[in-house]
Amino acid sequence: MPKAKQLTLDARTRRGIAKALADPRRFDILRHLAAQESCLGCGDLLETFPITPATLSHHLKELEAANLITTEREGKFLRVQFLRPTWEAYLRELQKL
């Protein structure tokens, strides 16, 4: 039976994730995304968190750079989705120590 390929993180990526998680607002956004079955749009996030669109955009960029989410344009809207594989790879990494 084929072994499931598991993402491993280099130090650079791990650092990016840690930084993304360090801001509580960003962590809350990520958690909110993780709790969804499918994608969310900015609109939902803007209703949920008291920040301006500009600030949200900034945080999404950080999360995306850390590979914790993906975003996809759908017409006017941006569909944002939690990337669980990265998250799980990060947890495995932390479990090593």
Add this chain to the structure above:
Amino acid sequence: MPKAKQLTLDARTRRGIAKALADPRRFDILRHLAAQESCLGCGDLLETFPITPATLSHHLKELEAANLITTEREGKFLRVQFLRPTWEAYLRELQKL
């Protein structure tokens, strides 16, 4: 049989840990400590990492504030020890999402 009491982290603590982990140097120090059987002194850490004593002291304070390590004076020296229970509570917390 008695159930083992497991530490749970409030949001404030979790934030403190995330912040402590966000700096790569601090993460490296923590990992180094976690890899030891017992305590380490500042001397060992200063040989291992190219930072001044003042900077090390600063980082140890952060890690201690996050409850990730404990320190204890032993004469001239400071014995530093990784606090695994906090670490494990943090991992359990992250696993929730």
Add this chain to the structure above:
DNA sequence: GTATCATTTAGACAGTTGTCTAAATGTCAT
């Protein structure tokens, strides 16, 4: 095109942080 709505970019600002040097404190041996 124009209007409208969603998102991004640019720029600014205040607050935080990692690091250092220099000086202070603590602890032990002589």
Add this chain to the structure above:
DNA sequence: ATGACATTTAGACAACTGTCTAAATGATAC
């Protein structure tokens, strides 16, 4: 007490970051 060594504190500085406002871009409907 003096000296030597370990650690901490104080203060400074540059770099980074979260946030905002204002303006720009993208996308759709009319």
